[in-house]
Amino acid sequence: MRIALDVMGSDDCPAPDVEGAVLAAREYGDTILLVGEQARIQAELGKHNTSELDLIVKHASEFVTMTDKPGVVGKAKPNSSMHVGMNLVRDGEADAFVTAGNTGAALSIATLFTLRRIPGVKRPALTAIIRIRGNSVIVLDVGANADSRADWLAQFALMGKVYANSALGLANPRVGVLSNGEEEGKGSQLVQDATALLRAADINFIGNVEPKELLRGGADVVVCDGFVGNILLKSLEGGTSMLVDALRDELMKGVLTKVGALLSRPAFRRVRQEIDPFEVGGAPLLGVNGVVIIGHGRSNAKAIKNAIGQARKAVEGGVIESIRTGITDATDADEPASL
Amino acid sequence: MRIALDVMGSDDCPAPDVEGAVLAAREYGDTILLVGEQARIQAELGKHNTSELDLIVKHASEFVTMTDKPGVVGKAKPNSSMHVGMNLVRDGEADAFVTAGNTGAALSIATLFTLRRIPGVKRPALTAIIRIRGNSVIVLDVGANADSRADWLAQFALMGKVYANSALGLANPRVGVLSNGEEEGKGSQLVQDATALLRAADINFIGNVEPKELLRGGADVVVCDGFVGNILLKSLEGGTSMLVDALRDELMKGVLTKVGALLSRPAFRRVRQEIDPFEVGGAPLLGVNGVVIIGHGRSNAKAIKNAIGQARKAVEGGVIESIRTGITDATDADEPASL
Numbered sequence: 269m270r271i272a273l274d275v276m277g278s279d280d281c282p283a284p285d286v287e288g289a290v291l292a293a294r295e296y297g298d299t300i301l302l303v304g305e306q307a308r309i310q311a312e313l314g315k316h317n318t319s320e321l322d323l324i325v326k327h328a329s330e331f332v333t334m335t336d337k338p339g340v341v342g343k344a345k346p347n348s349s350m351h352v353g354m355n356l357v358r359d360g361e362a363d364a365f366v367t368a369g370n371t372g373a374a375l376s377i378a379t380l381f382t383l384r385r386i387p388g389v390k391r392p393a394l395t396a397i398i399r400i401r402g403n404s405v406i407v408l409d410v411g412a413n414a415d416s417r418a419d420w421l422a423q424f425a426l427m428g429k430v431y432a433n434s435a436l437g438l439a440n441p442r443v444g445v446l447s448n449g450e451e452e453g454k455g456s457q458l459v460q461d462a463t464a465l466l467r468a469a470d471i472n473f474i475g476n477v478e479p480k481e482l483l484r485g486g487a488d489v490v491v492c493d494g495f496v497g498n499i500l501l502k503s504l505e506g507g508t509s510m511l512v513d514a515l516r517d518e519l520m521k522g523v524l525t526k527v528g529a530l531l532s533r534p535a536f537r538r539v540r541q542e543i544d545p546f547e548v549g550g551a552p553l554l555g556v557n558g559v560v561i562i563g564h565g566r567s568n569a570k571a572i573k574n575a576i577g578q579a580r581k582a583v584e585g586g587v588i589e590s591i592r593t594g595i596t597d598a599t600d601a602d603e604p605a606s607l
Numbered sequence: 608m609r610i611a612l613d614v615m616g617s618d619d620c621p622a623p624d625v626e627g628a629v630l631a632a633r634e635y636g637d638t639i640l641l642v643g644e645q646a647r648i649q650a651e652l653g654k655h656n657t658s659e660l661d662l663i664v665k666h667a668s669e670f671v672t673m674t675d676k677p678g679v680v681g682k683a684k685p686n687s688s689m690h691v692g693m694n695l696v697r698d699g700e701a702d703a704f705v706t707a708g709n710t711g712a713a714l715s716i717a718t719l720f721t722l723r724r725i726p727g728v729k730r731p732a733l734t735a736i737i738r739i740r741g742n743s744v745i746v747l748d749v750g751a752n753a754d755s756r757a758d759w760l761a762q763f764a765l766m767g768k769v770y771a772n773s774a775l776g777l778a779n780p781r782v783g784v785l786s787n788g789e790e791e792g793k794g795s796q797l798v799q800d801a802t803a804l805l806r807a808a809d810i811n812f813i814g815n816v817e818p819k820e821l822l823r824g825g826a827d828v829v830v831c832d833g834f835v836g837n838i839l840l841k842s843l844e845g846g847t848s849m850l851v852d853a854l855r856d857e858l859m860k861g862v863l864t865k866v867g868a869l870l871s872r873p874a875f876r877r878v879r880q881e882i883d884p885f886e887v888g889g890a891p892l893l894g895v896n897g898v899v900i901i902g903h904g905r906s907n908a909k910a911i912k913n914a915i916g917q918a919r920k921a922v923e924g925g926v927i928e929s930i931r932t933g934i935t936d937a938t939d940a941d942e943p944a945s946l
Contacts, residue, residue: 454753
């Protein structure tokens with residue numbers, strides 16, 4: 269398998285990105301195409317033992333920064349490492365593209381400039397895999413579409429189902445719609461309208477899912493508007509890291525609690541691993557015509573390696589082909605049969 | 608001051624509700640009107656030393672349960688303790704009403720059956736006070752209006768400002784709009800439309816606020832659609848309690864970590880207090896024609912007492928009168944001057 273990696277993605281690029289590529293090539297035996305400024309990549313590669321690893325450098329003269337405007341950068345930097353990397357996928361030279369860069373830019377460049385949408389897909393969705401205490405929940409959209417329509421949510425459900433098949437190995441994932449109450453009829457107009465479409469879709473629809481139920485693993489796939497999904501994700505991240513900070517500060521205030529903290533450390537470490545976003549790797553951008561995984565900007569080498577692992581899983585699972593088929597079938601079912 | 612309390616509100620009612628009333632009467636010296644089934648209230652009161660406390664029993668033959676449908680119960684149970692208690696406020700026999708009961712029912716009964724809206728208020732808003740590490744943030748709407756309009760959000764901002772004056776003692780609170788990005792232009796169409804109105808309003812508007820910024824105390828009042836606000840609140844609650852559960856489980860797995868947990872206990876206790884929802888008491892329902900505080904269903908006696916404390920603060924701060932004035936001024940400013 270050949271995976272293209274944007275080495276100019278992470279906040280501390282290119283060091284963690286290149287190291288992640290080295291780790292991935294070593295662990296998976298795949299070919300990794302490192303996309304970015306040639307000289308800088310080679311300087312980084314010089315720091316690692318890369319003998320017998322299949323690493324190819326693909327030069328890109330520009331790169332997207334975290335402050336670049338997603339609506340502008342696609343046109344303004346046509347030779348960015350994101351453009352070059354995604355074009356490798358579009359042209360069949362790579363099977364997937366991974367970046368820890370600017371999410372909005374990756375979305376816009378993928379959708380409007382290189383890969384474009386899978387035919388029939390109304391809107392690509394940014395997809396998070398939330399891992400909590402052994403449960404994994406796929407949530408989409410978490411930020412690509414701040415104002416989603418009910419029929420988009422129905423497509424998100426189909427794409428989420430396909431992704432749950434390949435990423436979580438679930439044949440018949442439970443699909444819910446994020447709402448502010450469990451009972452049917454609770455929720456915004458969008459939730460009501462989407463519910464009608466989700467009932468009719470070829471999925472195992474379980475109705476409304478509240479955040480608490482989601483965290484308990486009460487659903488495998490949860491669909492929502494991109495604005496709400498983003499608020500959900502950021503509230504979970506913000507709330508838990510706030511709590512951890514508060515605990516750390518309080519533990520350091522006394523001698524006994526300091527000793528207690530020392531003794532408790534293994535438990536803290538296990539919990540951190542249980543809810544570590546880097547364990548999963550990244551968020552797939554579902555609905556574009558190629559596998560694209562977007563990692564966290566704060567990614568370290570391990571996170572980059574895991575994002576590459578996630579990309580190869582999506583390729584192996586035939587996610588793009590399955591979405592294509594699923595969307596076509598759903599569209600056919602919508603149309604009246606012609607004689 | 609005279610405060611009416613729904614003793615049939617909390618999940619374990621009437622015991623914690625009645626005890627909370629006793630604690631409040633003792634601490635604040637106020638008159639508490641206990642609304643509910645007379646015989647049960649008197650049986651509960653018999654368990655406490657109530658000499659020299661100003662406690663009055665107001666009989667109500669029905670009560671709202673947590674499973675009653677908000678859209679139905681207002682008409683179906685016209686003699687509920689919520690109806691009776693709110694009517695006491697409407698008729699001037701009490702200064703405020705407190706309940707730990709069904710939020711949707713309280714909202715519907717207040718708005719449609721007893722207190723009704725303050726003239727000019729388009730929609731009442733359920734208002735949460737999120738307390739994090741010494742910072743308090745007022746968030747509204749957190750559940751009354753699952754599909755809010757931009758002009759409602761602008762009114763929420765005015766009501767939130769007034770409430771921040773009285774509840775937090777802030778003369779010029781920073782008001783933000785909840786969004787999925789800090790930069791102007793980020794967010795749903797509702798956020799964009801509301802931003803235009805919020806800029807023109809008589810408030811200290813600071814623009815978009817992300818969940819993380821909210822948790823850092825970067826705003827004093829944050830307005831949002833009731834659906835999104837509810838998801839925010841439930842994600843924060845769910846995420847933090849999930850983390851606490853995970854830590855507890857992991858700490859109990861080993862002998863050393865158990866000892867560590869024991870030594871760390873004071874730090875945990877302080878953190879719990881720092882983010883304890885019961886420390887605040889309840890959520891005011893802003894925009895109805897009287898002070899209504901809705902406590903958590905899981906309220907214990909201390910939480911009920913604190914909710915009563917919150918109600919008296921709102922009465923002392925003249926919240927209703929200030930909202931009335933603020934809304935009238937804003938409406939006048941909207942209308943063209945007539946000669």
